[in-house]
Amino acid sequence: AQSVAQPEDQVNVAEGNPLTVKCTYSVSGNPYLFWYVQYPNRGLQFLLKYITGDNLVKGSYGFEAEFNKSQTSFHLKKPSALVSDSALYFCAVRPPTGTASKLTFGTGTRLQVTL
Amino acid sequence: DAMVIQNPRYQVTQFGKPVTLSCSQTLNHNVMYWYQQKSSQAPKLLFHYYDKDFNNEADTPDNFQSRRPNTSFCFLDIRSPGLGDAAMYLCATRVAAGGVSSNQPQHFGDGTRLSIL
Numbered sequence: 001a002q003s004v005a006q007p008e009d010q011v012n013v014a015e016g017n018p019l020t021v022k023c024t025y026s027v028s029g030n031p032y033l034f035w036y037v038q039y040p041n042r043g044l045q046f047l048l049k050y051i052t053g054d055n056l057v058k059g060s061y062g063f064e065a066e067f068n069k070s071q072t073s074f075h076l077k078k079p080s081a082l083v084s085d086s087a088l089y090f091c092a093v094r095p096p097t098g099t100a101s102k103l104t105f106g107t108g109t110r111l112q113v114t115l
Numbered sequence: 116d117a118m119v120i121q122n123p124r125y126q127v128t129q130f131g132k133p134v135t136l137s138c139s140q141t142l143n144h145n146v147m148y149w150y151q152q153k154s155s156q157a158p159k160l161l162f163h164y165y166d167k168d169f170n171n172e173a174d175t176p177d178n179f180q181s182r183r184p185n186t187s188f189c190f191l192d193i194r195s196p197g198l199g200d201a202a203m204y205l206c207a208t209r210v211a212a213g214g215v216s217s218n219q220p221q222h223f224g225d226g227t228r229l230s231i232l
Contacts, residue, residue, distance in 0.1 A: 032218050034220055036223075041225070041226075041228070042225050042226070043119070043121075043205055043207075043223030043224050043225045043226050044158070044205070044207075044221075044223040045223070046220040046221070046222065049218065049220055051218045088155055090157060090158075094218075096218075102160055102163070103160075103221065105157035105158055106157060107156065107157050108155060108156070108157055110155070
């Protein structure tokens with residue numbers, strides 16, 4: 001069975017500082033990994049994904065994530081945080097087999113960026 | 116812009132009174148999902164359609180039903196809502212085809228927040 005862990009319920013960072021939101025996963029085989037962001041009273045927005053290839057994946061709004069197979073991690077990063085980045089972030093994993101295979105989400109991490 | 120649209124955004128119903136939530140998409144995606152999300156928790160998958168094939172999650176209550184009359188529309192019916200069904204309901208779509216690996220992201224609507232009186 002696949003699983004995702006987001007060990008931090010909340011991450012606080014000052015605007016302009018780098019941010020990291022952590023994610024570790026467990027899945028058989030090579031995973032497909034995703035990050036989504038959710039703003040209040042909105043649906044989830046896709047940020048980026050790792051399928052294969054370069055371990056550093058760049059996504060929307062200046063976010064990037066680094067896939068580390070040995071540590072089974074897929075941490076989300078941004079060099080300089082903005083107040084507007086404050087939102088709920090979900091990491092998700094999907095096994096590579098099955099054309100309708102399901103996403104497993106982490107429990108979410110609330111990012112709070114302050115001035 | 117192509118998108119996933121959920122109506123209404125906010126729905127209030129009475130305890131035990133049937134309610135239907137709707138989702139439409141202009142993406143022409145063949146897979147559609149319904150999720151329940153409570154209090155900033157992770158979305159919980161209720162069921163999904165792969166084309167016309169319906170797939171129910173094992174722990175989805177019988178109280179929840181779904182219809183997909185065509186590619187563009189999908190409905191969530193809650194036959195007898197209880198207080199515990201108050202939540203945000205999210206619809207999502209994804210393109211998937213035979214022989215193509217499942218690496219495409221899901222596209223979410225903005226949800227319907229359901230309140231039970």
